[in-house]
Amino acid sequence: MALIREPVKFDSDMLDAIAGFGTSSDYYAGMWESEALLHVRRHVREYYREAQRLKCAYCGNQVSSRSAVAAPIEHIVPKSEHPRFMFEPRNLCVVCADCNEYKSNKATTQSELVLAKKRVRYPTKTDAFRVVHPHYDTYEEHIFKSGRIYLPLTPKGSWTIYVCELNRFFIRFGRCDELISDIELVKMQEKFFSES
Numbered sequence: 001m002a003l004i005r006e007p008v009k010f011d012s013d014m015l016d017a018i019a020g021f022g023t024s025s026d027y028y029a030g031m032w033e034s035e036a037l038l039h040v041r042r043h044v045r046e047y048y049r050e051a052q053r054l055k056c057a058y059c060g061n062q063v064s065s066r067s068a069v070a071a072p073i074e075h076i077v078p079k080s081e082h083p084r085f086m087f088e089p090r091n092l093c094v095v096c097a098d099c100n101e102y103k104s105n106k107a108t109t110q111s112e113l114v115l116a117k118k119r120v121r122y123p124t125k126t127d128a129f130r131v132v133h134p135h136y137d138t139y140e141e142h143i144f145k146s147g148r149i150y151l152p153l154t155p156k157g158s159w160t161i162y163v164c165e166l167n168r169f170f171i172r173f174g175r176c177d178e179l180i181s182d183i184e185l186v187k188m189q190e191k192f193f194s195e196s
């Protein structure tokens with residue numbers, strides 16, 4: 001099952017505020033930070049915190065339940081690349097501050113063909129995406145997480161681990177005690193799965 005079951009909905013007040021910027025083809029990345037959209041951003045953040053039960057969509061670690069900076073709203077297809085999907089409910093989720101930094105504007109879709117600049121409709125098929133999509137994909141089918149170790153189970157898992165640098169703890173600290181203990185954890189889980 002995907003992490004997010006129901007995408008966010010906007011009330012008429014929010015839709016009015018968004019409509020103040022024109023139609024989706026008029027959107028530009030910078031408008032996201034506009035004061036007039038503050039209540040929209042708050043609503044999106046609160047909604048996905050709840051829907052994801054504070055789980056980061058990419059690494060599974062906890063996002064902040066209070067600080068906005070530590071629960072950034074993620075545009076799965078970057079808003080700098082495709083501003084027209086800025087308010088597409090299925091393009092939104094919350095992530096942790098680190099995943100937000102690492103992923104930044106890195107490619108999430110299969111190719112420019114799939115998401116050509118003039119594309120009007122948001123892709124509804126999971127194969128259009130290179131990353132594990134929190135509205136479409138079952139995380140555990142793509143990534144095996146054990147402690148701080150992330151192992152890819154599919155090309156999508158592999159791409160997500162790469163763009164978010166999910167093994168960042170070990171990229172930073174190398175062969176350390178935590179790595180040894182997390183490897184032990186992997187072995188224990190393997191043993192558990194093979195026996196059950």
Ligand SMILES: [Zn+2]
Pocket residue numbers: 056057058059060061095096097098099100
């Ligand atoms: Zn994360």
